[in-house]
Amino acid sequence: MTEAVLVTGAGGVGKTTVSAAIGVSLARAGLRTLVLTVDPARRLASALGLGDELGSEPFPHPDEPNLWAAMLDSTQSWRSVAIRHADPDVAARLVNNEFFLAASQHFPASQSYAAADQAATFVEAGAWDVVVVDTPPSAGGIDFFTAPADMADLVGGRLLRWLTGGPLPGRRFFYRTAAKPVLRIADSVLGSNLLERVAEFLLDLRTTYDGVADRGRQIEALLSRAKTLVVTTADPAPITEAARFYRDLPEVGSVPAAVIFNRSLPQEWIGFEPPDDTDTKLVENLARWASESLRQSDARAEFGAVHKAVVATIPWVAEPPTDLDGLAGLLAETEELTARSLKLEPKRKMGA
Amino acid sequence: MLDKRLLVVSAQGGVGKSAVSAGLAQLATRQGKRVLVIDMGESAGLAAHLGVRDLVFDPIEVRPDLHAMRLIRSDSLIEYLTLQLSLKGLNRFSRVARAFDALATAAPAVREIISIGKVLWEVRERKWDLVIADAPPTGQIGSYLRAPRSISELVPTGRIERQAAWMGETLRDPDSTEMVIVSLAEELPTTETRQTLAWLETNELVPEPMVITNRVVPELATAAKGRGPVRDAAIHHRSVYVEQQKWLSELPPHVELPYLFGLLTPTEVAARLSDALEESL
Numbered sequence: 001m002t003e004a005v006l007v008t009g010a011g012g013v014g015k016t017t018v019s020a021a022i023g024v025s026l027a028r029a030g031l032r033t034l035v036l037t038v039d040p041a042r043r044l045a046s047a048l049g050l051g052d053e054l055g056s057e058p059f060p061h062p063d064e065p066n067l068w069a070a071m072l073d074s075t076q077s078w079r080s081v082a083i084r085h086a087d088p089d090v091a092a093r094l095v096n097n098e099f100f101l102a103a104s105q106h107f108p109a110s111q112s113y114a115a116a117d118q119a120a121t122f123v124e125a126g127a128w129d130v131v132v133v134d135t136p137p138s139a140g141g142i143d144f145f146t147a148p149a150d151m152a153d154l155v156g157g158r159l160l161r162w163l164t165g166g167p168l169p170g171r172r173f174f175y176r177t178a179a180k181p182v183l184r185i186a187d188s189v190l191g192s193n194l195l196e197r198v199a200e201f202l203l204d205l206r207t208t209y210d211g212v213a214d215r216g217r218q219i220e221a222l223l224s225r226a227k228t229l230v231v232t233t234a235d236p237a238p239i240t241e242a243a244r245f246y247r248d249l250p251e252v253g254s255v256p257a258a259v260i261f262n263r264s265l266p267q268e269w270i271g272f273e274p275p276d277d278t279d280t281k282l283v284e285n286l287a288r289w290a291s292e293s294l295r296q297s298d299a300r301a302e303f304g305a306v307h308k309a310v311v312a313t314i315p316w317v318a319e320p321p322t323d324l325d326g327l328a329g330l331l332a333e334t335e336e337l338t339a340r341s342l343k344l345e346p347k348r349k350m351g352a
Numbered sequence: 353m354l355d356k357r358l359l360v361v362s363a364q365g366g367v368g369k370s371a372v373s374a375g376l377a378q379l380a381t382r383q384g385k386r387v388l389v390i391d392m393g394e395s396a397g398l399a400a401h402l403g404v405r406d407l408v409f410d411p412i413e414v415r416p417d418l419h420a421m422r423l424i425r426s427d428s429l430i431e432y433l434t435l436q437l438s439l440k441g442l443n444r445f446s447r448v449a450r451a452f453d454a455l456a457t458a459a460p461a462v463r464e465i466i467s468i469g470k471v472l473w474e475v476r477e478r479k480w481d482l483v484i485a486d487a488p489p490t491g492q493i494g495s496y497l498r499a500p501r502s503i504s505e506l507v508p509t510g511r512i513e514r515q516a517a518w519m520g521e522t523l524r525d526p527d528s529t530e531m532v533i534v535s536l537a538e539e540l541p542t543t544e545t546r547q548t549l550a551w552l553e554t555n556e557l558v559p560e561p562m563v564i565t566n567r568v569v570p571e572l573a574t575a576a577k578g579r580g581p582v583r584d585a586a587i588h589h590r591s592v593y594v595e596q597q598k599w600l601s602e603l604p605p606h607v608e609l610p611y612l613f614g615l616l617t618p619t620e621v622a623a624r625l626s627d628a629l630e631e632s633l
Contacts, residue, residue, distance in 0.1 A: 012366050012540055041539075236618070237366040237397065265588070272581040281574040286585040291614030298615065318591040 002123045003130045003344055004222065008144065009231035010241035014262045016040050017320055018231050019134035020048055021330040022337060027066035028328055029339035030346045031129040034058050034068040036119055038136045043322040045069075056118065058127075064324055068128065072115045072136065080114065081151075085211030090204050099201045109154075111136055112147035113216075120219045130344055133226075142248045145223050148216030156209040224253040227342060231260045234296035239303065246307040258310040258336050261300050265293035265316055312336035353562060353633060354380045356530045358475045358522070359484045360558065362493040363534035364544045368566040368625075370397030371618070372534045372609070373486040375625030377402075379633075381418040382626070385481035390471055391422045398422075398486045400618035419480070425463060428470040461495070461502035465516060468496045472519045475528065490533065490548040497523060497557040523558050531561035535603065537568055537596035542603060549604070563606035566625075569593050570610070607632045 005026075007019040016037055023035035035048060045051075048069040049061035061067040082094040094100055112135070119133045135144045143150075228249065232242040242259055249256055269290040274283050304311040312334050321327045331337050339345070353359065359376060363369035370391070377389040391398040391407050399407045399422075402414045407422035414420050471485045487493055495502075500520035507513050522528050531552065535545040545563060552561055569592050576586035600608070609628045612621055 010366055012364065012538075235366065240396070266581070266584065269581045269585055274578070274582045278578055278582055279574055281572065282576075282578060282582050282586050285572055285589050286582050288613040289585040289588060290581075295615045316588070318588075318595070 002126055002128050004119065004123050004226035005130060005132045005342070005344075006119075006135060006144070006223070006226045006228045007133065007231060008135045008228060008245060009260075010238035013231050013233045013238045014314075014320070015231045016134050017044060017327070017330070018229075018260060018262055018314065019132055020044055021314075021321070021327040022229070023048075023067060023069070023132045024064065024324055024327040025331045025337070026130055026132065026339050026342075026344065027061075027064055029344075030066065031339060031344060032066050032068075032127070032346070034070065034122055034128045034131045036070055036072050036122065036131060036133045038072050038115070038134050040071075041320075044320070047322050047324060047327060058122065061324075070122070072118055072134070078110055081110070081155075081208055081212060085208035085215075086204070087207065090207050094201075094204050097201050097204070099198055109143055109147040109150040112144045113151040113219075116144060116147055116219050116223060117215065120222045123222055124218075129346055142245060142252060145220075145249065145252045145254065148219045148223075152209065152213040152216045155205050155212050220252075226254070227257045227344075228254055229258055229260055229337075230256045231262055233263050234261055234299040239299060242303070243307065246309060256309065257342060258312050259303060259307070260312045260314060260334075260337070261296070261303075262314045263316040264296055264300075264313040265289060267293060267297055269293045270297065310336055353530045353532075354383060354385065354482060357482065357528045358471070359482065359530050359532055360471075360487050360493075360497075360523075361485060361532045361534060362487045362490050362548070364491070364536075364541045365489050367534050367536045367541050368609075368621075369489070369534045370486050371401050371621050371625055372532075372564055372566060372629075373484055374398060374401035374622035375629050376532075377418055377420075377484050378622060378626040379629050380482050380484070381415070382630075384417075386417045386419075386479075387482050387484065388419045388421065388474055388480040389484040389486060390474070391420070391486050392467060392471070392488055393486065397618075401622040403619040423467055423470055425466055429466050432466065432469065461499040461506060464496045464499035465503050465512065465519070468499055468523075469515065469519060472522050475522060476518075490544055493548070494551055494555070497552075498555065501557070520557070524556070526559035529558055531558040533561050533563050535563055535565050535606070537565055537599040539599060542599040545603065563603055564609060564629075565600060565603065565606050566609045567611040568596060568600070568608040 005022065007015055007022065009015050016039070019037060020035055020040070023033050027033040037045070037048065037050075040048065040050070049063070049067070050059060050069050050071070056071050056073045058068040058070040061069065078100060079095050082091045082100075086094060115133075115136050119131065122128070123131050228245070230242045230245045232238040245256055246259070269286060270293050272286065272290065274286060300311050300313065303309060314330055314334055317330065321330060335341060354376070359373075361369055361373045361376070363372075373389060377387050380387045388411055389398065389402070396406070398420065399405065402418075402420055404412070404414050404420070407420050409421060409424045409427040411419040411421040471483065474480065475483050488496055500516040500523070503516040504513055504520075533545055533548055535541045549561060549563070552558060569589065571593055572586060572589045574586075576583055576590055578586070600606075607629070609625055609632070612624055616624070
């Protein structure tokens, strides 16, 4: 069975680089590994063996036999939902609808849904031992995990029910309801038949419900089995986001396998006494960075205690790594993220 | 900049937007202004930097002359419908409010106009000398600033359209509005800031923005000598400094705020930033 490793966390903490590093180290541990990456910097993409044409098809790395990489593309998400799950004529009407783009922008879960759908497809393919998924930054908190249900809820008529205030309506029912004073008020404020146009769109969207709901259940089952890693730095904003994962993830039947504190400063700086003849400026400099290191170390200890979390650290490096050895080197000292610690084993070849 | 009526503070996530908003609010209060600071997002950041547990839709006075509120869209909508349409007895479960909420998800610009409209309403009411919006991140700010124009395109007549017109004018007026973009001297925030600046210049929705770069380290005016941690920390500082200077040179003229080392509470961070802002503005 293919295992999924989901790498989550706030934006800007180095999630994409950490995902790549985990992918490389698992590949080097002998697991056939696919890294699904979101918007990598050019140099990181080339380190993963992806050229200028970043494709959504897995591409085998030219220098690393067990490593594949592909891009997650969430921009076409609503379009693909319409095309896959609606009748052709309805789909054509949907993708040309003026509200279609607006709804997809307002509903970031649709991007998470598309990303989760693609990730699930690769896991189901069974061609790899492990699929490492760099989750899209648009997903706040556990959006990535609730996206399938949220998406089904949206197309299933939640908005439509709200719009009409009643049970799920049919097309004719809506026109009767639309004549009601309450909706006329809304239209008078907005100054046109906007409400009616939105309802038309929602009625079309609703025809995708069965397809989206079925697929959503498959994706959810897969996400709840995945190993989730939460990446953060020791800064307050990403820590708050990481804490949200630990608080909310159990609600969807999953528990993070570890929290990863990226860009950690050396602990031996804390409390180090410089020789007496040291330049004052250098003493002050060490003192301020030691206070940073202490703050980071306190933040890690507190997080581990409060959330009963496995805490992994990745050291601060001057330049983000841009080759395979550099990526693998990031995790050289991080015992908590080895294939063995993550309980990932190479698959035995069947009948080979 | 504190002589404007409205500051719209945006940034990529995690760069210290709420801390800078709180610092600006404290500075303006110290200069004798009556200030309202509005959290337009969902995070607890602004409340923490102001030293309160939580913010609600009704403004609270967190210290003399410094008032703070959280923009809650459903409350804002009900206030709008009540004030504008003289509809009494609305609550968030009423059918009108729910119908609007549905609309706000599906129709472009409706939810943004409800949020930015509340902020601009507070500016227009003139109860405050200065309104500071701790605004949505740069990835979303465009759709908020553009909301008045989008509404005019979507619904050519009606009450919302008429209000959209003055909202757009207030945002564009350089005597009223200053846009502030908070950034860091790192690759991703710098790239995003530059993209945002280019977008704003093309769309002409607000006057030319001010950029504030947070967490800038000073130069270490000595060579990295010695051994062990002394030398390592100096090399570390040097590499951070060099990297930051590279990204700072990619930005237009901007205000720099210092990196705050060590363990500080959110209120201490806001107070220090407020002092630093006073020196540099």
